[in-house]
Amino acid sequence: MRNIHDVLDARAVTTLFQPLIEIATGRTVGYEALSRGPAGSPWESPAALFAAARAVGREGELDWICRAQAYRTILAAEPDNSLTWFVNMEPTAARTVCPPDLAPVVKLARGRLRVVTEMTERAIAGDPSGLLSAAAACRDAGWGVALDDVGADPLSLALMPFVHPDVVKLDMQLLREPGDPHTAKVVAAVAAYAEASGAVVLAEGIETPEHLAVARTMGATIGQGWLFGRPGPLDPSRADNARMPFIPPPAVPDRRSPFEIVAARRPLVRTTKDHLMPTSRHLEALVEVGEEAPVLLACFQEARHFTRATARRFERIATKSPLVAALGAGLATEPVPGVRGASLDDGDALRGEWNVIVVGPHRAAALVAKDLGDTGAERDRRFDFALTHDRALVVEAARSLLSRVAPAESPAIELLAAR
Template identity: 75%
Template sequence: MQNIHDVLDARAVTPLFQPLVEIASGRVLGYEALSRGPAGSPWESPAALFAAARQAGRADELDWICRAQAYRAILAAGLDPALTWFVNMEPTSWRAGCPADLVPVVEQARDELRVVTEMTERVLADDPSGLLAAAAACREANWGVALDDVGADPMSLALMPFVHPDVVKLDMGLLHHPGDPHTARVAAAVAAHAEASGAVILAEGIETEEHLAIARTMGATVGQGWYFGRPAPLPAGTRAGACLPFIPPPARDDRTPFQIVSGRRPVTVATKAHLIPLSRHLEALVDDGPEPPVLLACFQEARHFTPATLRRFARIAGRSPLVAALGAGLSDRPAPGVRGACLGDDDVLRGEWNVVVVGPHRAAALVARDLGDDCADGERRFEFALTHDRALVLEAARTLLTWLAPARVPALIS
């Protein structure tokens, strides 16, 4: 083949599969699909293949090709339907339609295979509502969601509860640094999330007995790596030793943060001047600790997002995985590193002042509703509630993310 366009036009991608093994029993639960370009070509490695496709402007198409070729190989093998198949998805392809020639095999896979779509935490900061919509589309097809490379970036821990993954994949680098304080913090945060949600912890990169022992101490119940098998064509006759469980997705809630929290916590009345110290205290939590949390805030109107607030939020965004400000008149980027959303005149959030902080080890939300006083700004009264209940804070945070952006994400095919 002469160039990357020839490779893509010919759909010349070969899937290999690496086993996913239940650590306690050694039983195979499924496989991860890993793509390769034409053997002996400059595009044989997946990194080179995707780099060339991006340069050619066809990375989204390549992503669909990789998934479709994996599905085609799995379906042709006629293996145990209880096996679970892990398939990676590139972030931008969530908004790109499936090429017409690949639609039949993707539709068949949706109907017949048990798939877990692997996502990375960096996408949530780039396109929060898009990621949540993509995860919802997978779950509507009764597929699972995995969060990949957790621990490679400290920010991934704060974003984990928003994805609400069925499987948390620990970054392989953690196995090589078991004594590092960062490794211990990641393991503790992931274990707490798994205990609360029911998610499965999977350790990648297991190559030795020592790695296996470390993975166990981190709470992993599923392993992947050369210790169990290298990427290879599908073996014939493989049966699932057990079925990897999926967890119930978070319920969709179209209410505002104030409506959610005030329905379950006492409401008090206070002036804006009295609430500002509480608001600043929650913002300050972002600077407290090695794993920075997510900060989401509603300002009612752009005039309340003052120059001093802009500077403060830009500084916070320098170390937080996601900082967002919503209000009438705010742009998509109201400050460097800050995601924004402009609220319409009749948007229900126009009447709310919310500050929501979600990290791997703490969560807090101040939610307030303007009582509509005609007086000096500092004397305006708000009904408010404050909560540190993690589950309740997450409900408030998830609903805010649905305001942050965009256009619909297609289902698994479009």
């Protein structure tokens, strides 16, 4: 084949599979699908294959090709229906329409296979609304969601509550540096999430008995790595009918605003803008304190309230936080570098709200306030407000904002792709 277009046009992708093992019993509970380009070509490795497709604007299509080929291979093997199949995702795949020639096998897979879609923090931060919708679509199909490479980047911990993964995949480097302070922080945050949610912890890169022993101490119940098997042709006959559980899905973000969500469960206090400002600034400052890099989401009602001083603060915060978003009438999709923006319509309830929400691995806080419509001096404008540190409530309010943060062009969300 002469170039990457030939590879994509010919759908010349093959799939290898690596087993996922229940650590306590040694039983095979599933496989991860891993795609490869034509053997002996410059595009054989997945990194080279996706880089070439990305360079010509066909990365999303390649993701569909990889997924369809994986499903075709799995379905042909007629595997036990208790097996779980892990597929990886590229961010662009969520908003790329499935090519018509691949649609039949994808539809068949949705009805017959038990799939876990793997997401990364890069995908979520790039298109939070799209990824939340895509995760909901996966769950609507009875599929699960995994957060991949947790620990490779500390930002993934801050985004874990929004993904609400059924499976948390620990990055392989954690097994090799068990005494590192960063490893201890990651393991503690993952353990807290798994205990509260019932999620499965999966350790990647297990190559030796020592790695396996470390994985156990980190709370992993599923293992993946060369100790159990290298990627190769599919052999579902080794499975032992062990079913990997999925956890209850999070509440689907509705159109209620953060104020409406929090006010339904917390008492309100009436005060002025002047008295609310210190609390608002304090929550913003939480993002810059410590090493956990929380998410910051804020509503400004109108663009004029996103002042130059505020813009400077948010631009600085965005260099540390995995996701900073500002919403208000007239705000651009990127009001300052690194900050995700969203303009509010005239009828949007957020036009009347002032919200500041912070969510990190170990902290969560939300200030939600409703403008009472005063016309006097700016500092004397009155608001009804509530302040909460209830993690579940804060995350619910945050998800309602993330559902409004989307690219300017928002085609239909498709189920996510494998590689």
